[in-house]
Amino acid sequence: xxxxxxxxxxxxxxxxxxxxxxxxxxxxxxxxxxxxxxxxxxxxxxxxxxxxxxxxxxxxxxxxxxxxxxxxxxxxxxxxxxxxxxxxxxxxxxxxxxxxxxxxxxxxxxxxxxxxxxxxxxxxxxxxxxxxxxxxxxxxxxxxxxxxxxxxxxxxxxxxxxxxxxxxxxxxxxxxxxxxxxxxxxxxxxxxxxxxxxxxxxxxxxxxxxxxxxxxxxxxxxxxxxxxxxxxxxxxxxxxxxxxxxxxxxxxxxxxxxxxxxxxxxxxxxxxxxxxxxxxxxxxxxxxxxxxxxxxxxxxxxxxx
Amino acid sequence: xxxxxxxxxxxxxxxxxxxxxxxxxxxxxxxxxxxxxxxxxxxxxxxxxxxxxxxxxxxxxxxxxxxxxxxxxxxxxxxxxxxxxxxxxxxxxxxxxxxxxxxxxxxxxxxxxxxxxxxxxxxxxxxxxxxxxxxxxxxxxxxxxxxxxxxxxxxxxxxxxxxxxxxxxxxxxxxxxxxxxxxxxxxxxxxxxxxxxxxxxxxxxxxxxxxxxxxxxxxxxxxxxxxxxxxxxxxxxxxxxxxxxxxxxxxx
Numbered sequence: 001x002x003x004x005x006x007x008x009x010x011x012x013x014x015x016x017x018x019x020x021x022x023x024x025x026x027x028x029x030x031x032x033x034x035x036x037x038x039x040x041x042x043x044x045x046x047x048x049x050x051x052x053x054x055x056x057x058x059x060x061x062x063x064x065x066x067x068x069x070x071x072x073x074x075x076x077x078x079x080x081x082x083x084x085x086x087x088x089x090x091x092x093x094x095x096x097x098x099x100x101x102x103x104x105x106x107x108x109x110x111x112x113x114x115x116x117x118x119x120x121x122x123x124x125x126x127x128x129x130x131x132x133x134x135x136x137x138x139x140x141x142x143x144x145x146x147x148x149x150x151x152x153x154x155x156x157x158x159x160x161x162x163x164x165x166x167x168x169x170x171x172x173x174x175x176x177x178x179x180x181x182x183x184x185x186x187x188x189x190x191x192x193x194x195x196x197x198x199x200x201x202x203x204x205x206x207x208x209x210x211x212x213x214x215x216x217x218x219x220x221x222x223x224x225x226x227x228x229x230x231x232x233x234x235x236x237x238x239x240x241x242x243x244x245x246x247x248x249x250x251x252x253x254x255x256x257x258x259x260x261x262x263x264x265x266x267x268x269x270x271x272x273x274x275x276x277x278x279x280x281x282x283x284x285x286x287x288x289x290x291x292x293x294x295x296x297x298x299x300x301x302x303x304x305x
Numbered sequence: 306x307x308x309x310x311x312x313x314x315x316x317x318x319x320x321x322x323x324x325x326x327x328x329x330x331x332x333x334x335x336x337x338x339x340x341x342x343x344x345x346x347x348x349x350x351x352x353x354x355x356x357x358x359x360x361x362x363x364x365x366x367x368x369x370x371x372x373x374x375x376x377x378x379x380x381x382x383x384x385x386x387x388x389x390x391x392x393x394x395x396x397x398x399x400x401x402x403x404x405x406x407x408x409x410x411x412x413x414x415x416x417x418x419x420x421x422x423x424x425x426x427x428x429x430x431x432x433x434x435x436x437x438x439x440x441x442x443x444x445x446x447x448x449x450x451x452x453x454x455x456x457x458x459x460x461x462x463x464x465x466x467x468x469x470x471x472x473x474x475x476x477x478x479x480x481x482x483x484x485x486x487x488x489x490x491x492x493x494x495x496x497x498x499x500x501x502x503x504x505x506x507x508x509x510x511x512x513x514x515x516x517x518x519x520x521x522x523x524x525x526x527x528x529x530x531x532x533x534x535x536x537x538x539x540x541x542x543x544x545x546x547x548x549x550x551x552x553x554x555x556x557x
Binding site for chain 2: 026035059069233
């Protein structure tokens, strides 16, 4: 029965299964590991790490919306040094595949972070966050500038041989062009999508609910948008895609694979159901049995249009 | 902290707007202490996020939660029936600190802010005095369930004195003046802010249970931050470092 091969390959990154936990929705692993065994998950993507610690945005930072939520955390994180000292030992201990997500305000800072983190064996790859919508510098400004994405990919590629994933923004009209740019500059894969820019107002005070005014929309509400972006990349660019956007159960996960994802990330659902990753793995197995699929990765891009 | 499928035992309407839910949740019940909370999944789809509730009381096997019907989430809770399953994540957060030197516990609750206090009241050692000050908009917003030695203020004067809970405390200062007091409070932010000022001015030991919009409740979404006096370059998380803070430690 368990002869189903769940493993996937993203360039030179091999995962035991395609289930990844998205950056910013699983911390640095220690909390979520209390709800499930992280070593069973394909990979976890750390909360964004930047060169120096970041305080993040003032509250209110989050707000629930119809089938989703807005967040404007502002990349609060401990910085590279404390990450290596305080967070990596735990990740080593649980023996999970770790993708380190990196955020920066300048191209030089991305390069510097990758350089410092590259020698650490517990880090199996990098996901470069060129698309955070909630910080003034970097973030979205890079994510919607194709030349910046090209340059960031090329310059981080130059300092690491580890798998290099670029996390793309949906807040532009031509995501396939960005994916092509990543491929051209030597990136191994793209993650699609980061959150969509959104806002909400308190109608009595007439003020935005989120102090940052806008936030990133995530959750089931964005799933159709994310699927369409994955499909667009899949139809136009030959690069491994990690699908992200509102995946809440195994059915959603399978849908992303059919649309062209090799792997996928669970995000907002981790807040609600911190063991969702394991449930998705079990659900996919039974789908494969029913559909007589022996190799899960055969589903990738299996759409019939 | 764990997720546990709790079983609804009873749902009681305490006041016009206030309900008390009792669920069988032995693993969480055995592991919690006053001031902690649980994050409850009220629906599979809508609302999407769990809803945080103070643990109102707990014994060996059961947990009690107090709530007011505000939106969809509490609406769903108010329709639960005995035997229904409820996905509860807990116990969460840092609760009230009962250690140390005090002989009088002054409990201050604003509106539904009284929710954690039946549990606290039951845990305060018998030799210590308890004085409880409650404030609410109207008498329908005040419940005395599980509390002792109670003084009340309402905005419209429909129960107790007319005014807010800070007015009530000031009026009754003689009850605790000269004693070794520790204040335990929970309520809306403006109330906590006023109380913090009062306690600092009078140099009274004061613990504030705060609330903040949060997604996960266990420290990964980083949504529920509060400014800290201790560590100005770093926010504290309401869900992990709190919800209970020393009045001196946080900016409100």
